[in-house]
Amino acid sequence: MRTLKKIEINPMTRLEGHGKIAIFLDDQGNVDNAFFQTVELRGYERFLQGMPIEEVPRTVSTICGVCRAVHYTASTKAADAVYQTEPTPTAKKIRELFLNAHYVEDHCAILYALGFPDFVVGPTANAAARNLIGLVQAVGAETGKLVLKKRYAAVKVIEMLGGKPIHPVAALPGGWSKAVTEEERQEILALAKDMVELGQLTLKVFEDVVLKNKEYMELVTGDAYKVVCNYMGTVDDKNRVQYYDGTQRIVDTKGNEIGRFTGKGYLDYIAERVLPWSYLKMPYLKKIGWKGVVDGEGTSLYSVGPLARLNVADGMDTPLAQEWYERMYATFGTKPVHNILAYHWARAIELLNAAEKVQQLASDESITNPDVRAELGTPSEGVGIIEACRGTLIHHYKTDDKGIVQEANLIVATTHNKGPINVAVRRAAQNFIKNGQVDEGILNLVEIAYRPYDICLACATHTLPGRLPVEVDIYDSKGELYKRLRNY
Amino acid sequence: MRTVVVGIGNPVLRDDAVGVKVAQHFEGLVDTEILMTTDFKVLDKLLGYDRAVIVDGVRLGHAPGTVLEFNVDDLLFTYTYSGTHNLSLPTTLKIGYELFAEEMPREIRIVTVEVEDVTTFGTDCTPAVEKAIPEAVRRVRHYLESGSGK
Numbered sequence: 001m002r003t004l005k006k007i008e009i010n011p012m013t014r015l016e017g018h019g020k021i022a023i024f025l026d027d028q029g030n031v032d033n034a035f036f037q038t039v040e041l042r043g044y045e046r047f048l049q050g051m052p053i054e055e056v057p058r059t060v061s062t063i064c065g066v067c068r069a070v071h072y073t074a075s076t077k078a079a080d081a082v083y084q085t086e087p088t089p090t091a092k093k094i095r096e097l098f099l100n101a102h103y104v105e106d107h108c109a110i111l112y113a114l115g116f117p118d119f120v121v122g123p124t125a126n127a128a129a130r131n132l133i134g135l136v137q138a139v140g141a142e143t144g145k146l147v148l149k150k151r152y153a154a155v156k157v158i159e160m161l162g163g164k165p166i167h168p169v170a171a172l173p174g175g176w177s178k179a180v181t182e183e184e185r186q187e188i189l190a191l192a193k194d195m196v197e198l199g200q201l202t203l204k205v206f207e208d209v210v211l212k213n214k215e216y217m218e219l220v221t222g223d224a225y226k227v228v229c230n231y232m233g234t235v236d237d238k239n240r241v242q243y244y245d246g247t248q249r250i251v252d253t254k255g256n257e258i259g260r261f262t263g264k265g266y267l268d269y270i271a272e273r274v275l276p277w278s279y280l281k282m283p284y285l286k287k288i289g290w291k292g293v294v295d296g297e298g299t300s301l302y303s304v305g306p307l308a309r310l311n312v313a314d315g316m317d318t319p320l321a322q323e324w325y326e327r328m329y330a331t332f333g334t335k336p337v338h339n340i341l342a343y344h345w346a347r348a349i350e351l352l353n354a355a356e357k358v359q360q361l362a363s364d365e366s367i368t369n370p371d372v373r374a375e376l377g378t379p380s381e382g383v384g385i386i387e388a389c390r391g392t393l394i395h396h397y398k399t400d401d402k403g404i405v406q407e408a409n410l411i412v413a414t415t416h417n418k419g420p421i422n423v424a425v426r427r428a429a430q431n432f433i434k435n436g437q438v439d440e441g442i443l444n445l446v447e448i449a450y451r452p453y454d455i456c457l458a459c460a461t462h463t464l465p466g467r468l469p470v471e472v473d474i475y476d477s478k479g480e481l482y483k484r485l486r487n488y
Numbered sequence: 489m490r491t492v493v494v495g496i497g498n499p500v501l502r503d504d505a506v507g508v509k510v511a512q513h514f515e516g517l518v519d520t521e522i523l524m525t526t527d528f529k530v531l532d533k534l535l536g537y538d539r540a541v542i543v544d545g546v547r548l549g550h551a552p553g554t555v556l557e558f559n560v561d562d563l564l565f566t567y568t569y570s571g572t573h574n575l576s577l578p579t580t581l582k583i584g585y586e587l588f589a590e591e592m593p594r595e596i597r598i599v600t601v602e603v604e605d606v607t608t609f610g611t612d613c614t615p616a617v618e619k620a621i622p623e624a625v626r627r628v629r630h631y632l633e634s635g636s637g638k
Contacts, residue, residue: 062524065525109528113528132583133582133583141586141587144587148587148588151528155532
């Protein structure tokens with residue numbers, strides 16, 4: 001019988017932040033398999049039961065301190081559906097502006113704090129330098145200062161529209177509680193200029209640091225970080241990337257359309273597989289059927305998030321982002337792009353797109369119209385789907401006729417991406433662990449494999465030190481621990 | 489002297505809310521801010537103030553309810569910088585001082601409360617942590633009234 005060695009990368013953190021990676025080696029010390037495990041959001045789903053639907057958006061906004069606007073927006077859309085209503089056109093514009101401002105803030109933070117350091121400082125650099133501080137030292141303090149100042153423009157818009165710092169309160173079923181004044185519109189328009197400049201600056205940094213670096217481009221376009229799967233994202237009627245509303249489009253590994261759905265239609269396309277080694281069910285495409293945790297043509301795994309959104313779309317709906325969209329696909333020379341480090345590039349393009357969208361929406365004087373509330377029907381059941389920054393987010397509630405939540409189901413981006421993340425981690429481990437040679441560098445090389453997906457594990461709560469500790473346990477062929485590596 | 493008290497925590501996850509609850513005692517007395525994360529949003533709330541108090545729940549291995557105080561330098565030397573989805577408070581504060589030295593508070597006092605349960609939903613802290621809130625409030629008040637930041 002073949003003996004397996006076991007390496008565990010075990011992030012010990014709190015609710016929803018509970019994740020674990022286990023890597024198994026064979027007798028030769030090469031990777032036999034790898035598993036990525038997380039805890040799902042069932043705690044919140046239970047917590048919502050018995051709660052008035054109007055309270056739910058404000059409550060779910062506490063799911064994540066980073067993704068503050070996305071659960072809130074998805075939940076508000078689900079509440080619209082529960083009350084069988086559609087928000088007014090003005091309310092839709094306000095919500096869309098709010099969500100796009102969030103995209104600017106969130107994508108900026110993820111790129112500069114977590115994505116770019118691998119490239120700017122170097123993927124094999126010491127962990128003490130391979131971080132935002134190292135990034136600032138590499139790009140210069142003035143650039144760092146400029147980025148954070150311009151990012152703050154998005155924060156101001158979120159707080160202005162949301163009605164409360166950090167966790168918004170302004171959305172209501174069927175609308176928004178407060179109309180935008182002309183003065184606010186003008187202020188947002190001025191702030192949008194900073195956001196667009198931030199988007200352009202971010203892509204310039206990406207170009208200077210990654211695109212002009214032959215070694216990094218080999219990493220980006222190579223096979224070590226490649227997962228061939230299907231993709232899902234929201235598009236408008238011209239198949240352009242959307243975040244707030246539209247149709248979910250699914251394409252296969254070659255880019256052929258598998259299907260489209262809205263609302264409860266997700267139940268026709270997404271199934272979940274219970275796996276004995278995982279806390280989390282693994283979603284797959286129901287129409288293809290379960291094919292296992294494998295990528296390649298015919299797989300039933302699908303991915304969501306920035307790269308997935310660009311892969312399912314025919315383009316962006318703003319001019320500057322469209323230029324970069326075309327450039328990205330021209331660089332790879334193929335579509336869909338399966339190289340997961342391109343998630344960072346797609347994220348930067350979306351940052352610019354969202355900034356341009358804020359500018360477009362704030363340029364529309366009708367956003368100050370007073371019609372921000374629609375009539376409500378009798379509450380029953382509703383689904384709200386948006387594109388969260390890290391991928392498709394589905395909130396599904398059933399209430400009684402008084403609007404009290406009886407059942408709740410939340411499918412978040414990290415859940416959709418569970419299969420591809422497993423494949424990515426396994427592939428990276430197979431590429432970088434050879435003949436049992438493991439050192440601290442493996443921690444980051446594996447982290448690079450899941451970082452593009454921006455997994456949201458540690459976000460439901462936090463306590464100091466507010467980060468995700470990673471532990472690597474290495475077992476010998478007898479299953480005994482002989483080495484432990486930690487990043488803390 | 490412009491002063492802000494920042495409470496960090498999730499208001500619906502029992503002991504994780506302890507920083508929020510302590511900060512809320514100072515509403516109306518000084519500027520207060522509530523945060524759920526330790527990323528750039530911390531800087532959004534600190535820039536422009538002369539001094540700040542940050543109150544947060546911690547797991548440092550002490551008995552639940554233990555109240556401790558730190559300066560920024562204590563944290564910077566305590567932790568490495570890493571994460572998948574967030575920034576640690578020490579990293580964020582270090583970035584703040586490196587990029588915005590003129591706008592960051594000249595003094596930051598960090599008051600921590602050792603937590604027991606941050607995984608159960610609820611707005612009440614566990615008894616040991618609830619009992620520690622008055623002590624944490626007293627420490628913050630003492631700092632504001634007679635600390636070196638006076």
